[in-house]
Each structure stands twice: as C-alpha cells, then as structure tokens.
Amino acid sequence: MAQSNGGVATTSRLTLYPMLNANTGIVGFYAFDPTTGFNDITAPSTHSYKVEEVIAGRTPTVSRIIIGYRDLGPVAIICTLSGTNDSQQVVQPVTQPVTLGNQVPTGKLMTKILGMQLTAQNLQFTIFRPAGAGPLSITKVVLCGRVENSELA
Amino acid sequence: MPLKLKSNGYFEIEYSGPYLGLNVQEPENLMDDRHSPFTNNFQFRNAELRSRPNFQLEFAGMDNINQPLGTYSFLDVNGIQHTVGWNSRGLWQFAPSGQPSGASTPWAILGGPQLVAGNPVSYRAFANILYYTNGGPQLVSWDGITLTPTASNAGVANATSVAAISVADAPTVVPGSTGPLSIGGLYLGELDNHILLANVTVLDNGTGVTYTFPQRMWWSANGIPTQWDPAANTNAGENDFLDVPDLITGLITIGVSGYLFRSNGITFFTPSGNGLAPFQFDHLWASDHGIGNVYPWSIHAYGSIACFISTEQIYQMGVSSFEPIGGKARDAIMADLALASGNPVASIVPTDGLGYVYLTYRIAIPLPNFTRHYIYSIEDKNWAVWDTPGLLQTGRCEEVWTGTLSNFGGPGIVPPATGKAGGGTAPSGSGTFSGGGGITRTGCPMVGTVVQGVGSVAVWEIAEESLWTTIAVEAVGELTATQNHLVYSQRGKVMLKDLVVGDLLVTESGERPVLSVNSWEGVGKKMCVEVPDGHLYWASGILSHNIKPNIN
Numbered sequence: 001m002a003q004s005n006g007g008v009a010t011t012s013r014l015t016l017y018p019m020l021n022a023n024t025g026i027v028g029f030y031a032f033d034p035t036t037g038f039n040d041i042t043a044p045s046t047h048s049y050k051v052e053e054v055i056a057g058r059t060p061t062v063s064r065i066i067i068g069y070r071d072l073g074p075v076a077i078i079c080t081l082s083g084t085n086d087s088q089q090v091v092q093p094v095t096q097p098v099t100l101g102n103q104v105p106t107g108k109l110m111t112k113i114l115g116m117q118l119t120a121q122n123l124q125f126t127i128f129r130p131a132g133a134g135p136l137s138i139t140k141v142v143l144c145g146r147v148e149n150s151e152l153a
Numbered sequence: 154m155p156l157k158l159k160s161n162g163y164f165e166i167e168y169s170g171p172y173l174g175l176n177v178q179e180p181e182n183l184m185d186d187r188h189s190p191f192t193n194n195f196q197f198r199n200a201e202l203r204s205r206p207n208f209q210l211e212f213a214g215m216d217n218i219n220q221p222l223g224t225y226s227f228l229d230v231n232g233i234q235h236t237v238g239w240n241s242r243g244l245w246q247f248a249p250s251g252q253p254s255g256a257s258t259p260w261a262i263l264g265g266p267q268l269v270a271g272n273p274v275s276y277r278a279f280a281n282i283l284y285y286t287n288g289g290p291q292l293v294s295w296d297g298i299t300l301t302p303t304a305s306n307a308g309v310a311n312a313t314s315v316a317a318i319s320v321a322d323a324p325t326v327v328p329g330s331t332g333p334l335s336i337g338g339l340y341l342g343e344l345d346n347h348i349l350l351a352n353v354t355v356l357d358n359g360t361g362v363t364y365t366f367p368q369r370m371w372w373s374a375n376g377i378p379t380q381w382d383p384a385a386n387t388n389a390g391e392n393d394f395l396d397v398p399d400l401i402t403g404l405i406t407i408g409v410s411g412y413l414f415r416s417n418g419i420t421f422f423t424p425s426g427n428g429l430a431p432f433q434f435d436h437l438w439a440s441d442h443g444i445g446n447v448y449p450w451s452i453h454a455y456g457s458i459a460c461f462i463s464t465e466q467i468y469q470m471g472v473s474s475f476e477p478i479g480g481k482a483r484d485a486i487m488a489d490l491a492l493a494s495g496n497p498v499a500s501i502v503p504t505d506g507l508g509y510v511y512l513t514y515r516i517a518i519p520l521p522n523f524t525r526h527y528i529y530s531i532e533d534k535n536w537a538v539w540d541t542p543g544l545l546q547t548g549r550c551e552e553v554w555t556g557t558l559s560n561f562g563g564p565g566i567v568p569p570a571t572g573k574a575g576g577g578t579a580p581s582g583s584g585t586f587s588g589g590g591g592i593t594r595t596g597c598p599m600v601g602t603v604v605q606g607v608g609s610v611a612v613w614e615i616a617e618e619s620l621w622t623t624i625a626v627e628a629v630g631e632l633t634a635t636q637n638h639l640v641y642s643q644r645g646k647v648m649l650k651d652l653v654v655g656d657l658l659v660t661e662s663g664e665r666p667v668l669s670v671n672s673w674e675g676v677g678k679k680m681c682v683e684v685p686d687g688h689l690y691w692a693s694g695i696l697s698h699n700i701k702p703n704i705n
Contacts, residue, residue: 002298006246006261007233008226008556013507014211016555018221018238018548019541022522027214027221029238030544032206034509043540044645045194045204049168051181054156060164068169070201076607076689078641078659078696095664097607097689097696122182125168126191128659129204130698131646132688138202143166149158 038072038135045129045136052123052143059086060147061119067098067112068140073105075134077127081143083120091120101134109139155186170200174535176481188481196528197535198511206505208541211555213258215245222268222287223548227278229297236553237263237283237295241270244285244295244302247555265293265302266313273450273498273548275341279348279378284315284341290356290363291337292316292348294378306379309333311358315379316350316371320359322384331359336371336381339449340404344411345424347372347431351404351413353391367400369393370413375431388428394420397436402445403452405459408472414446414461444468448490448497450549451516455501458531460514462490462499469514469531478514478529482536486516486527495519500549501531517546597699598634598692600678607689607696611682618679622649625668629660632693635679636672639698646698659696 016029054060062081077100082093094116101110125143129136158164168186174197176188184190196205214221219240224247226236236247243265268274269288276285282296291314295302309317314335323332334357338350353366371391374380383390394401394413403414411432413420418436425433444463446452452461459470460478467479467486479486490497499516514529524546526539597613598604599621604611623633632640636650641659650672657664684690688699 004229004231004233004235004297005300006235006248007229007297008236008247008554010234010554010556011507012555013504013552014555015502015505015550015552016211016224017208017517017541017546017550018214018223019524019544020220020547021543022545023543026217027219027240027547028210028217029212029214029221029224030208030541031211032208032505032539033211034206034506036207036209038204038206040194040205040207042208043194043542044641046191047189047193047195047202048191050184050186050188050190052156052166053182054158054164054166070203075204080664093664095659097659097661099607124181127202128641129194130641130689130696132698136202136204139200140167140169142168143164145164146162147158147164149160149162 038137039075039132041132044131044133046126047138048124048126049141050124053121054123054145054147055149057152058147058149059119059121060123060145061117062123062143062145063115063117064144065114065116065125066140066142066144067100067114067138068142069100069110069112070137070139071101071106071108071110072135072137074099074101074103075129075136077129077133077136079114079116080126080128081116081118081123082126083118083123085120091118094118100136170197170202171533172197172200172202172535174480174482174530174533175485175538177485178481178483184481193538193540196511196537196539197530197533205537205539208539208544212247212260215240215258215260215262216242217258220270220547222272223274223276224551224553225276225278225283226551226553227283227297228281230281231298233297234554235283235297236555239268239274239285239287239548241268243267244293247553263295263300263302265295266291266304271496272339273496275339277341277343277348279343282378284348284378286337286339286341286350288339288352288354289337290314290335290354292341292350308379313356313358316348316373316381318382319385322382323357323359325384326382327355327357327364330355330357330362330364333358338371340401342404342406342411344406344422345409345431346376347374348378349404349406349411352401366391366393368395368397370401370404372431375428388431390431392432392434394434399445402447402449403461405452405454407454407457407459407470410472412459412470414452416447416464417443417445419445448499450496451499453499453501453514453549455503455512458501460499460501460529462497462516467514467516467529478534480534480536482527485538486536489518489520489525489527490516492520493518494521495545495547498546498549500551502550502552504552515550517550519545597638597679597681598632598697600680602632602634602680602692603694604680604682605691606684607691611684611690611699613680613682615678616681617676619674619676620672621675621677622652622670622672624649624652624670626658626660626695627665627668629658629665629694632695634692634697638692640692641696641698642667661691661694
C-alpha cells in the first residue's frame with residue numbers, strides 16, 4: 001500500500017475557528033483554548049443576576065455580599081450593586097473592585113465577603129471581569145440585608 | 154426560591170447553578186434566579202459561572218490573504234489522520250511536525266480546483282477518502298496518499314469533477330448539454346453508501362454553460378462514489394423538488410434517515426431498498442410557509458442530533474425527536490442574525506480541546522467588526538454569549554487533530570488558569586520591567602500620577618511621550634495620560650482618546666461620568682506601568698490596564 005502523504009499525531013485536538021481580522025485583514029485559525037486557562041485577554045466578561053424586589057414596594061438594604069468561587073489564580077473583578085428608589089430614579093450604584101484567588105491556584109472553593117451597602121428597590125448585582133484580569137469561576141453569590149416587613153394594609 | 158426572609162426583616166438571596174443561561178424574554182424581576190438577564194463571555198458549564206477560555210490564535214491562515222473556509226480531520230486507509238483546510242485557492246494540509254519548506258504557515262497546499270470565495274465548504278469522509286464541494290461545479294476527493302486532490306473521473310474523459318457524466322450520456326441526463334458534465338453542489342452528505350449532493354451546479358465542459366438546480370438532490374451509486382450517471386447505473390440518480398416554492402438550504406443524515414432542508418420546509422428521506430429508486434422522499438409539511446432552515450450553514454449534525462435555525466426558532470432534532478431550543482434567548486439570537494454582516498455559520502462542537510468536553514451548538518454571527526457566538530449547551534440546555542472583538546468567522550469551526558502535545562492540569566480543575574498577557578516579567582518592587590510577547594507597552598499616565606496596583610505591586614519605567622489626553626471625571630478629578638492609555642468604562646476597555654463626555658468610568662469611588670476629554674500634543678514624561686498579576690491598577694483613582702496595543 002502506498003505511503004501516506006503527511007498526517008498529524010493524534011495527541012492533541014482543538015476546535016479551530018477560521019477567522020479574519022477585521023482591522024488588519026490577516027486570517028488565521030483561533031480556538032477557545034482551555035489549555036491556556038480562562039483568563040481571556042481580549043474580551044471582558046460581564047454577568048448580571050436577576051433583579052430582586054425582596055418584598056414588593058419595600059426598600060431593602062443590602063449590607064453584605066458573599067462570593068463563593070473556585071481559586072483558579074488571581075483575578076481582579078468589579079462588583080456593582082444597582083437599584084431604583086421610590087422617586088422612580090436610578091440610585092447611584094455601589095461599585096467595588098475585588099481581587100480573588102491565589103498566586104498559585106489551588107482549585108479549591110473559596111469565600112469572599114464584601115461589605116457593599118446599598119439601600120434601593122429592584123436590586124441587581126453585576127460582576128465585571130476586565131479583559132486580561134485573570135480567570136474567574138463563581139460558584140455562588142449571596143446578597144445579605146434587611147427589609148422593612150410590617151404589613152402595609 | 155433563592156430568597157430567605159426572616160421575621161425580623163433579615164434576608165439572604167442566593168444565586169447558584171446549574172444556570173439557565175441568557176433570558177431576554179421575561180422581566181428581569183420575574184425570571185428564575187438561575188437565568189441571566191445579561192451575560193457576556195461567561196460560560197455556565199458544570200454549574201459554575203466561569204470566564205470563558207482564552208480565544209487565541211493557534212495557527213496562521215494558509216496564505217494570510219484568502220479567507221479560510223473550513224477545516225477537518227479524516228483517517229486515511231493507512232490509519233493516518235490528516236487535518237486539512239480550505240481557502241479559495243483549494244485544499245491545504247496541516248503539517249504540525251514543522252513548517253513546509255519556504256512556507257510562512259504550518260499549512261502546505263495540496264491544490265485542487267479553486268473554490269467559491271465566501272462559501273463555507275461542505276465535506277464528508279467516505280471509505281477513508283475525503284470528499285468536498287462548496288457550490289462550484291465540482292466534487293473533489295483526496296485520499297491522504299496522493300500529492301494532489303482529485304477533481305476528475307477516470308471513467309469520464311475531460312470531466313473536472315469526481316461526480317461526472319460522459320459525453321455519450323450528457324444529453325440524456327441534462328437535456329441540451331453536450332458533456333462531459335461536471336457536478337458539484339452546495340451541500341454534501343452520505344446515506345446508505347450513497348454520496349449525496351444537494352443544491353446542485355453542473356458545468357457542461359463541452360459548451361462552458363453552467364446549469365444550476367437549486368431544488369435538486371443528486372446521489373451516486375451505492376458504494377461507488379465515482380458513479381453518478383443514472384444512464385450508466387440506475388442506482389445513481391437525482392430528484393428535483395419542483396413542487397415546493399423555495400430552494401434547498403441544507404442536508405443532514407441522522408441514523409438511517411436523511412433530511413433535506415428548504416427555507417420553509419423539510420423533506421424526510423430514507424433508503425427504500427429499491428435499486429431503481431433508492432430513496433423514498435416525504436415532505437414533512439407542504440405549506441408555503443413553515444419550519445425550514447433559513448441560514449444555509451446553520452445546520453449541523455453530531456451523532457444522533459442535529460440543529461438548525463428556522464425563521465421563528467432554533468431547533469434540535471434527534472432520530473425521533475424535534476424540539477425548539479431557542480428558549481428565552483431566542484429573541485436576542487434572532488435580532489443579531491438580522492444584523493449579520495456575513496454568512497452566519499454554526500456547528501455542534503463536542504469539545505473545545507482534547508479532554509475538555511463542552512457539547513454545544515455554536516452559532517457564529519459576523520457583525521461589522523466582531524463575531525458574536527451564541528453557545529447552546531446541549532447537556533445543560535442554556536445559552537451563553539461570547540464575543541470575539543475584531544475577528545470575523547469565515548467558516549465552520551471544527552474539532553480537528555492538531556498533533557501538538559496538550560498540557561492539562563490535575564483532575565477536577567482541568568485546566569489550571571495560567572494565562573498571562575504579553576509575556577513580560579517584572580521583578581517585584583523594582584522599578585523596571587521588560588516587555589515582550591508581541592505586545593508593545595506604550596502609553597501610560599504622565600509622571601506625577603498617583604498609581605496603585607490591583608492585586609500586586611505596580612512598577613514602572615519613565616519614557617518620553619508627545620501625544621496626551623486629559624480627562625476630567627466627576628468626584629475623581631483629572632487624569633493626564635497617553636492617548637492610548639486604557640481605562641474601563643461601561644463600554645469595556647477604552648483608550649483615553651476615544652472616551653466621550655458622559656462615559657461612565659470605573660473609579661475607586663464607583664462608576665463616575667467623564668466630564669471632559671481633551672487630546673493635545675507636547676513633549677513630556679510618562680510612567681510605563683506594569684502590574685505582573687492581573688495587569689490592573691488605579692491611575693488617579695481610575696481603573697486602568699497596563700497593556701497597550703501599539704496604535705502607531
């Protein structure tokens with residue numbers, strides 16, 4: 001049987017994306033490459049959780065936020081708590097930069113408690129990871145606070 | 154319910170997976186707490202909210218000029234895997250053991266006929282031979298052994314396609330032609346040992362006339378992929394679906410059945426067992442308007458499942474199932490599809506890399522200067538959104554052998570996160586660093602700016618600069634830095650010179666609006682700041698990034 005013309009070793013597989021650089025016109029094959037980790041250096045990551053009323057018509061105050069995460073290494077994120085008020089206005093959001101993770105990744109679940117405080121209705125928590133700010137893996141977020149809960153009528 | 158409320162008013166609201174993904178079709182306060190009213194560049198795999206893998210250039214394109222149209226791996230008769238790719242110049246082979254002599258990329262051209270630029274390639278391996286076509290009048294094959302692909306037929310002189318009709322039979326098969334005929338199509342498949350072409354194009358080599366049959370499926374004889382002539386072998390043949398008002402937009406085979414897709418309908422076909430009419434065709438519905446495949450390269454099959462995009466929904470098909478999967482993300486996907494600047498393409502992807510399973514249906518929508526990827530987890534049934542800025546996808550993504558060793562971490566945390574931008578290193582606390590890794594660290598704030606690293610110590614060098622931008626920010630004050638200094642706004646990472654009044658910047662005091670932006674020229678000194686871990690620092694209280702692409 002004739003010998004093969006070339007070939008590849010079956011030691012590595014990647015899902016390759018044929019791409020065109022819109023700015024330079026240069027083409028290439030890209031991959032969401034898990035072997036290089038989860039620190040995307042080209043694009044930021046944003047995630048907003050659902051909007052919380054707690055009790056309809058009441059104004060809660062969040063005073064603590066607990067973040068559970070897996071330690072994949074150092075990552076800097078920006079946490080934002082936003083909401084509205086009785087005057088139908090958007091209140092000034094509270095923003096806090098946070099650094100998570102260890103220089104040598106442990107892969108362990110860790111907990112970070114933030115002292116963010118906001119009094120507002122329609123609370124929403126958002127996490128922003130700037131591009132290149134490190135790998136982030138959130139397992140749980142808990143908003144803690146108080147709300148006035150006497151009956152309205 | 155995520156809310157735990159005590160009688161004294163203390164409450165806790167907990168968010169945890171498994172996540173349900175993007176939801177744009179319910180009010181943000183009424184949706185399930187596992188839904189995401191907004192998400193970008195996170196994945197929901199394994200009930201964790203994780204930043205997606207780094208999207209990076211793995212291999213240069215074939216010739217750095219023509220757009221790649223796809224890639225694929227197949228096994229030759231010697232048991233050797235080949236990874237191939239296409240651009241409009243033809244077929245190329247990936248050569249990971251070293252760059253071909255004289256080449257600037259890891260690709261070596263095999264040749265074959267030129268392909269239609271802009272059309273993703275349709276390919277199929279059959280009996281250890283690769284077959285491909287992409288809308289032109291040729292079916293091409295390569296066995297992994299010969300030096301060049303085959304675009305001819307040994308039984309049909311002067312034909313330019315594996316699928317060909319002789320001069321003697323051409324007038325019978327395509328009335329008015331003289332032959333020899335070369336046959337190709339937009340879509341390629343295989344069922345019951347027949348190679349299938351759909352949305353067919355035929356070149357009459359005798360006259361140079363090209364015939365198009367956008368409603369035709371043409372098949373080879375059973376087990377003979379070089380025999381396409383029904384006048385010579387009645388087991389080969391073709392069928393025109395002239396009773397429908399639209400064109401064939403895709404072809405898949407699942408198990409023992411095949412599906413021909415039109416914009417407004419699907420035709421089901423199965424092997425009949427009759428050599429003269431080897432397939433039985435049935436329209437699933439015959440209405441003028443109905444569920445079909447409206448984006449030709451959105452349809453893709455993996456094992457027993459297939460996915461496609463219809464006018465009103467995204468669907469997943471199985472051997473005996475048919476279900477909508479757009480869920481609460483459908484409206485966002487359809488809105489972006491309506492804005493596509495090129496061909497949307499989609500694939501079912503089982504893994505991102507060897508050992509990293511993420512079975513997903515991925516729709517790539519090219520928009521003016523980036524590609525938006527909608528990622529549907531077939532296991533978790535959720536949609537994520539990933540953007541690749543500055544890059545436009547030009548063909549289907551495909552899992553292929555790349556022949557380079559992987560480097561995974563320990564079980565359970567596969568893989569460890571080690572990504573570091575740029576490759577520069579900084580001695581902790583020293584005042585100098587060396588850049589590298591193809592990224593130029595230019596720019597940075599003017600000397601005298603208060604700088605503080607986020608997560609680790611910031612170090613810097615002093616250098617001259619002449620292009621500056623000064624901004625004023627509410628409750629923070631002024632920052633003067635080079636025009637390409639990067640800060641974080643609600644629009645993401647933005648150069649100082651590109652800010653506009655009203656942009657919200659991330660500052661030590663929260664998000665604050667920009668009050669003024671003034672770009673100017675004058676020789677001065679800048680602090681080229683480096684933060685080894687995380688690359689973030691505060692410059693006059695404004696969150697900044699230390700890696701600057703060279704804008705010169």
